[in-house]
Amino acid sequence: MGTLAIQRLQLPFWPSAALAVAAWLVAWFAAWPVSQWLAFDLLGFQPGSSLGEATAFFLYDVPKVLLLLTGIVTLVSWLRSYVPPQRVRAALAGRGEVAGTVAAASFGVVTPFCSCSAVPLFIGFLQAGIPIGVTLAFLISSPLVNEVALVLLWGLFGPQVAILYMAAGLSVAIVGGLVLGRLPLERFLEPWVLEARQTAPVTAPVEHRPTTEQRLRDAWSSTRSLVRKVWPWVVIGIGVGAFIHGYVPTEFIVQVGGAGNPLAVPLVVALAVPLYAGVAGVIPIVEALLDKGLPLGTVLAFMMATVAISLPEFVILRRVARPPLLAIFLGVVVAGILAVGFLFNALGM
Amino acid sequence: MVKIEVLGSGCANCQKLEQNAREAVTLAGVDAEVVKVTDYGEIAARGVLSTPGLAIDGDVKSTGRIPTPGDIAEWLSSAG
Numbered sequence: 001m002g003t004l005a006i007q008r009l010q011l012p013f014w015p016s017a018a019l020a021v022a023a024w025l026v027a028w029f030a031a032w033p034v035s036q037w038l039a040f041d042l043l044g045f046q047p048g049s050s051l052g053e054a055t056a057f058f059l060y061d062v063p064k065v066l067l068l069l070t071g072i073v074t075l076v077s078w079l080r081s082y083v084p085p086q087r088v089r090a091a092l093a094g095r096g097e098v099a100g101t102v103a104a105a106s107f108g109v110v111t112p113f114c115s116c117s118a119v120p121l122f123i124g125f126l127q128a129g130i131p132i133g134v135t136l137a138f139l140i141s142s143p144l145v146n147e148v149a150l151v152l153l154w155g156l157f158g159p160q161v162a163i164l165y166m167a168a169g170l171s172v173a174i175v176g177g178l179v180l181g182r183l184p185l186e187r188f189l190e191p192w193v194l195e196a197r198q199t200a201p202v203t204a205p206v207e208h209r210p211t212t213e214q215r216l217r218d219a220w221s222s223t224r225s226l227v228r229k230v231w232p233w234v235v236i237g238i239g240v241g242a243f244i245h246g247y248v249p250t251e252f253i254v255q256v257g258g259a260g261n262p263l264a265v266p267l268v269v270a271l272a273v274p275l276y277a278g279v280a281g282v283i284p285i286v287e288a289l290l291d292k293g294l295p296l297g298t299v300l301a302f303m304m305a306t307v308a309i310s311l312p313e314f315v316i317l318r319r320v321a322r323p324p325l326l327a328i329f330l331g332v333v334v335a336g337i338l339a340v341g342f343l344f345n346a347l348g349m
Numbered sequence: 350m351v352k353i354e355v356l357g358s359g360c361a362n363c364q365k366l367e368q369n370a371r372e373a374v375t376l377a378g379v380d381a382e383v384v385k386v387t388d389y390g391e392i393a394a395r396g397v398l399s400t401p402g403l404a405i406d407g408d409v410k411s412t413g414r415i416p417t418p419g420d421i422a423e424w425l426s427s428a429g
Contacts, residue, residue: 084413085398112413116360117400123393196390210414218414316358319389 013213028067035060054246061238061284065152069227069234069280072151077219080112080147081210085121088138093128097181100134105173108141109166115143115313122320126197132189133181140333141173144308148226152283153303157290168300168344172308172336179332188325230280237281241288254293258345265301265341269334272305279306295348301341308333351381351425356392356402356409359385363401366415370403373421381425 038059039045045052088107092100113121118139125135145166154162186194210218244253257264272282286299314326321329353370357363367383374381386392392400399413403421410416410424 081414086396086412089398112399114360114362114399114413116358116362117398117413119358119389120393120400121398123389124396124398127393192390196393199394210411214414214416214420217417221415 013217017216024067024071027063028071031060031063031067035063050246054242057245058238058242061241062235064155065234065238065280065284066227066231068151068155069148069230070223072155073147073226074216074219074223076147076151077112077222078215080110081215081218083107083110083112085111085113085117085124089125089128089130092125092130092134092138095134097131097133098178100131101137101177101181102174104130104134104138105141105170105177108138108173109145109170111138111142113142115310115316118313118316119319122317123193123196126193127199131181132185133177133179136180136329137173137177140176140308140336141169143310143313144173144304144333145169146279146307148230149279149283149303149307152280156283156287161296164296165300165303168340169304169308172304172333172340176332176336180329183328185325185328188322188328190320190322193320233281234284235281238284241284241286244285244288244292248292250292253289257289257294257298264295264298265338265345268298268302269305269337269341272302272309279303282306295345297341297344297346300344301337304337304340305334308337351379352406353381353383353421353425354386354402354404354407355383356386356395356397356404356412357400358387358389358392360400362415366401366403369415369418370421372418373425376418377422377425379425 035056039052039056040047043055045055047053088104088111091107092104095103122135122139125138126132150162150166153165255261257268282303286294286303290296290299309330314330317326317329353374355363355367355370357366363385367385370383374383386395392402395402395404395409397409397412401415402412403410403416405424411420416424
């Protein structure tokens with residue numbers, strides 16, 4: 001039996017965690033007064049001036065968004081660690097198609113999911129006898145109802161918009177999954193996948209469940225790498241948002257992006273695709289646009305397209321599925337997003 | 350010799366796990382080799398649905414997360 005040669009030095013966990021929470025709360029409540037003081041007292045801008053308001057907005061939004069990200073993504077990541085894909089697979093196996101699709105879409109919302117896991121997950125689900133449509137419903141809702149997006153929406157717009165976003169995302173996943181389930185997609189699976197499907201799945205090994213402290217450390221560490229990747233986008237996004245806030249006239253936004261312009265929704269969906277990594281930066285821009293009158297349908301379509309259409313994930317899925325299946329999958333997702341956009345705009349929400 | 354397998358396709362998380370595994374080998378002071386499993390079929394066959402996964406002597410210890418070198422070293426100590 002080996003023995004630990006060196007004890008690694010780690011900060012005492014629970015005291016550090018408590019301190020971090022306290023620091024977060026202080027920063028959260030100080031953001032508004034400090035930003036106002038910085039913009040109007042220290043820097044001397046005139047309240048009500050375009051530049052002054054834009055600067056104050058920027059100085060308030062940057063810490064606010066970053067705090068939201070760190071706080072809530074950590075919390076959500078921790079909670080999600082309790083719903084790993086193995087459990088989802090066990091829960092979905094053997095269900096009827098419709099119930100399975102709804103369940104898969106719902107699980108997709110709460111399951112942590114990394115694009116690099118797409119292939120083993122896809123195969124693993126198929127091996128358990130889960131139909132392609134149900135599996136795809138999960139693959140649609142998982143990235144679509146993205147926790148970063150939900151957190152930011154809730155924080156910036158309140159619960160109604162966040163819930164609407166989630167409901168819209170679930171609908172796209174469920175309807176998409178049901179439609180895809182009707183289509184003869186088997187023939188577009190790579191041959192080796194069909195072979196692998198013949199083997200029964202491994203009875204899940206006795207899982208070494210992480211402790212609460214490990215889960216929290218994991219959540220914090222993945223939040224840190226997320227924020228590290230994403231904070232430049234956030235700053236840029238807020239800068240653009242501040243600019244729109246201060247300088248872009250409402251009439252322009254309503255005209256170009258509004259319900260009266262049928263090209264608005266397809267346009268934002270097209271714009272959104274390359275912005276996949278930048279969802280955190282996109283939302284502050286969206287906040288400013290919404291404030292200026294961009295209708296909710298266009299906003300929802302834009303946000304959903306940003307997170308749902310991940311080109312890296314499609315590249316990875318090419319290992320299991322031939323281009324026709326990928327194209328059909330993409331088509332159904334895009335159609336769903338467009339439908340959501342048009343519907344919300346038409347309803348005047 | 351203890352066999353440590355890192356199951357994953359080679360993205361940043363898998364690389365981090367491999368790094369942690371190698372550090373753990375030093376920490377625990379055991380005789381072990383670190384092997385990468387990148388074939389998707391094999392990964393799924395082992396019951397790993399979310400990468401990266403870690404197995405010690407064939408026993409899958411974790412999936413979907415990156416255990417610290419300390420965690421892995423503890424498993425190594427009890428595996429010997």
